[in-house]
Amino acid sequence: MDSKRLTPPALESLQRVRVILCATSHPGNIGAAARAMKTMGLTRLVLVNPKIFPDPQAEAMASGADDVLVNATVCASLTEALQGVVLALAMTARRRELATVPLGARDAALELAGMAAQGEVALVFGNETSGLSNEELAQCGCWAMIPSNPDFSSLNLAAAVQVMCYELRMALLGTQPVPMISDAGQLATHEEVEGVLSHFEQSAVDSGFLDVASPGRLMLRLRRLFARARLEREEVNILRGFLASFQRRRG
């Protein structure tokens, strides 16, 4: 969102994040993952033993993130892909024997964002069907799961990449002040809101809708409605224009 931009240090942190895809079966998923990464500002894709790559299907699914594919590194092992990282976060869709409880995606992203300020980090995804092997999982210092429907927990690979990259961007955004929104309409002042309420009241009395002798809660309801809406100045002008036109017609 253009009102929320990353600070230069946050942008540098993003450049320290590798997305590692292990033993991916479908080249289309590699392309879709590249696109998902780029939408969140990540660029460093590492492929460990992809079944088919490069491939036109990957390019088709990348849909504008071709640069991420072109610059992707292909490795023969996860060990090679992880060289130099200070934190490797493995994504897993199910519990394993011997597992510590995995982090939720949001907490994991915060952890990753914190570590990326200090050095290279990796986000590691397994094969579409079988996930990461136990040996691969064991090489990663941190495991994470995306909270999901217990009866249908299998996210598409690129969808999981999208959620994690999104959470990482949110984690990096969260540490900085949000700038003032410049193009919101100017809010009406208290007096302007009172003015339109009086105008409504007078029009309603004139039209016979409001009986001055027993007004009931009518104006109170309108006041509450306008307060809740946080009326803008231009809206006050529109409403008063409406009312004036009704009165002129009657006059």
Place this chain on the structure above:
Amino acid sequence: MDSKRLTPPALESLQRVRVILCATSHPGNIGAAARAMKTMGLTRLVLVNPKIFPDPQAEAMASGADDVLVNATVCASLTEALQGVVLALAMTARRRELATVPLGARDAALELAGMAAQGEVALVFGNETSGLSNEELAQCGCWAMIPSNPDFSSLNLAAAVQVMCYELRMALLGTQPVPMISDAGQLATHEEVEGVLSHFEQSAVDSGFLDVASPGRLMLRLRRLFARARLEREEVNILRGFLASFQRRRG
């Protein structure tokens, strides 16, 4: 994540959420969106004028979420798809003229989760290339954007569905069930809000305030105001009473 389960009220709220896809071009995206929904526990898919549906590509990409596809509703207009909702949240990838500043995805999900405790809500996505039309956007009370790379902000449709459904699940996991606020009025439905807008429009034409030949942004502004206010049924009745009294006086 199996250590984090939704409470029964949160599960009920999820069942009040429609995911509406407007004018989707690629059936594969419909299937992928169905899968994304189901991984987060959502089941109610509504398609407005899909280019191709049903289609084997949709089934292939649904990959186990065939039930969501089979139960999908096909509608001829967004108006039809929105019948009975108390909140429609439109996803937009870019700013438009006249736009209030859209919510971020996370805040929007919190809003949606809160409203789903009280009634039917909708999450509305546009065409892959062109997004939602201005008319479609205008029908939605709330707009949201997924924070993204300003230089490459276009998420794949199903990826955007995945992020929003994930955020919705997180919102429902994170909040204690929201009790019904006892003195809050009953929210107006989409049709009731449309009714009062038509009434305003007709009155404004009758009074000469609105020139049918060059309506400008008047009705759009009113629509935004009422959407933002989350009109209650009683307020709709009050406003219509006002308008009727003006018309009677003239008649």
